[in-house]
Amino acid sequence: MPRFEITSLADPRLADYAQIREPQLxxxxxxxxxxxxxxxxxxxxxxxxxxxxxxxxEVAAVTMQNSLSQLPVSTPLYVAPRSVIEAxxxxxxxxxxxxxxxxxxxxxxxxxxxxxxxxxxVPVLDTITNPDNVGGIFRNALGFGAAAVLLSEASVSPLYRxxxxxxxxxxxxxxxxxxxxxxxLPRLRAARFDxxxxxxxxxLPALGDVASRCGARVAVVLGSEWHGVSAxxxxxxxxxxxxxxxxxxxxxxxxxSAGIALYCLANRT
Numbered sequence: 001m002p003r004f005e006i007t008s009l010a011d012p013r014l015a016d017y018a019q020i021r022e023p024q025l026x027x028x029x030x031x032x033x034x035x036x037x038x039x040x041x042x043x044x045x046x047x048x049x050x051x052x053x054x055x056x057x058e059v060a061a062v063t064m065q066n067s068l069s070q071l072p073v074s075t076p077l078y079v080a081p082r083s084v085i086e087a088x089x090x091x092x093x094x095x096x097x098x099x100x101x102x103x104x105x106x107x108x109x110x111x112x113x114x115x116x117x118x119x120x121x122v123p124v125l126d127t128i129t130n131p132d133n134v135g136g137i138f139r140n141a142l143g144f145g146a147a148a149v150l151l152s153e154a155s156v157s158p159l160y161r162x163x164x165x166x167x168x169x170x171x172x173x174x175x176x177x178x179x180x181x182x183x184x185l186p187r188l189r190a191a192r193f194d195x196x197x198x199x200x201x202x203x204l205p206a207l208g209d210v211a212s213r214c215g216a217r218v219a220v221v222l223g224s225e226w227h228g229v230s231a232x233x234x235x236x237x238x239x240x241x242x243x244x245x246x247x248x249x250x251x252x253x254x255x256x257s258a259g260i261a262l263y264c265l266a267n268r269t
Contacts, residue, residue, distance in 0.1 A: 002073075006055075006080035009087050013078060016100045017055055020089045023160060027103075032159040034099040034169075041067045042169035049101045049172060051075045057082040057096030064097065094165060103159055107177050109184055112148045113191050115175075119216040120147040121265055122188070123258060124195075126181055126233050127154040127224045134158055135166025136255030137222065142170040144262035149176040150184050150219070152233075181221075185236035188219050197221035197229045197237040198261055200251040210241035211264050220261050225254050 006014060019025045020033055031052065034043045037060060043049060044067060054071065055078045056064065068077055082096050089098070112122075123141050128134055134156050141149050149158070155178065156163060158171035177184070185195055194214040198207070198221065211218075221237060223229035229237070243252060243260055252260075 003077045003079060006078050006084060009084060013053075013076070014055070014080075014088050016052065017085075017088050017098060020098075020161065026100075027157065027159075030103045031100055032103055032157075032164070033161040034101055034172075035097070035161055035165045036094045037064055037067075037097045039165055039169045040064075040097050040099045043099060043101060043172060044070055046169075046172045048104045050104070052100040052102060053078060054097075054099045055080065055085060056098075057085060057093075060096040107175055109150075109177050109179060109187055112150075112175055112177055113187065116147055116191070116217070120193075120218075121145065121262065122147055122193070122217075122219045123149050123262065124181060124185070124219050124221045125149065125151040125155045126221055126229050127152050127227070128222065128254060129154070129156050129224070131156050131160045131162040132166050133225075133253070133255045134160070135163040135171065137258040138163070138167040138170040138174055138176075140255065140259040140262050141174050142167075144259075144266040146174060146262060149174055150181070150188075151176060151178045152181045153178050181230075182232045182236060185219070185221075185233065189236070189238065191217065193217040193219045195219045195221065195236060195238045196265075197223070197234065197240050198243065198257055199223070199228055199240050200242055200245075201240070202242070204240050204242040206244050207241040207261060207264055210239050211268055214239075214265070214268070218265050220258075220265060222254050222258050222261075225251070
């Protein structure tokens with residue numbers, strides 16, 4: 001693991017990190033950013049995402065010494081003053097630690113379906129564009145044993161920097177596919193999934209009642225907080241349910257709803 005001390009903002013070895021402010025450029029090159037010490041530690045355990053480089057502050061280099069010693073010999077470690085790091089990337093870096101990694105070969109829906117167990121739970125994200133919500137949903141998916149996550153192409157990428165950090169690297173651990181949901185949901189139904197969608201509509205049955213009637217495989221569709229489940233996706237859903245709430249509130253944050261739904265579905269008897 002070669003270590004390089006960086007002192008200049010103009011050092012060309014920091015070019016990838018300067019593009020953090022333009023994430024589309026990184027995505028077009030098949031790269032993504034991991035941020036925070038814990039996320040980078042976990043990234044080291046995910047060989048499907050090869051590391052290009054790691055950039056840390058002097059303090060983080062000491063604190064993370066054991067983890068950084070596990071870097072492949074081909075992965076450079078750049079150590080720079082925190083002021084240099086933040087001037088290059090343009091914001092206050094969470095705990096002085098960043099890494100650039102390769103996105104790897106995207107999974108296909110066939111890959112997901114082929115590896116599913118008999119009992120499976122799959123969240124489906126319909127136009128979830130807030131990276132905090134995507135990260136929170138993936139963290140819940142990992143916590144409640146979801147087999148995979150499907151996302152519409154209009155959703156934010158699970159490999160977006162903030163989504164990875166908010167998920168505490170769950171987006172690196174839970175398999176996912178981004179694809180048109182009007183294609184994906186019929187494939188799930190053919191694979192013996194009940195496709196359940198959440199909605200705050202007060203006339204719908206409660207989630208617990210619907211969950212008790214679902215089979216071994218369940219996909220739970222989560223729509224945008226503003227527009228809900230899209231019309232095209234609603235046509236592919238086999239059942240709708242609501243999460244009962246106290247009077248005076250009409251909806252919950254989508255990541256919170258996902259956690260409740262996944263807990264309920266994962267713990268059915």
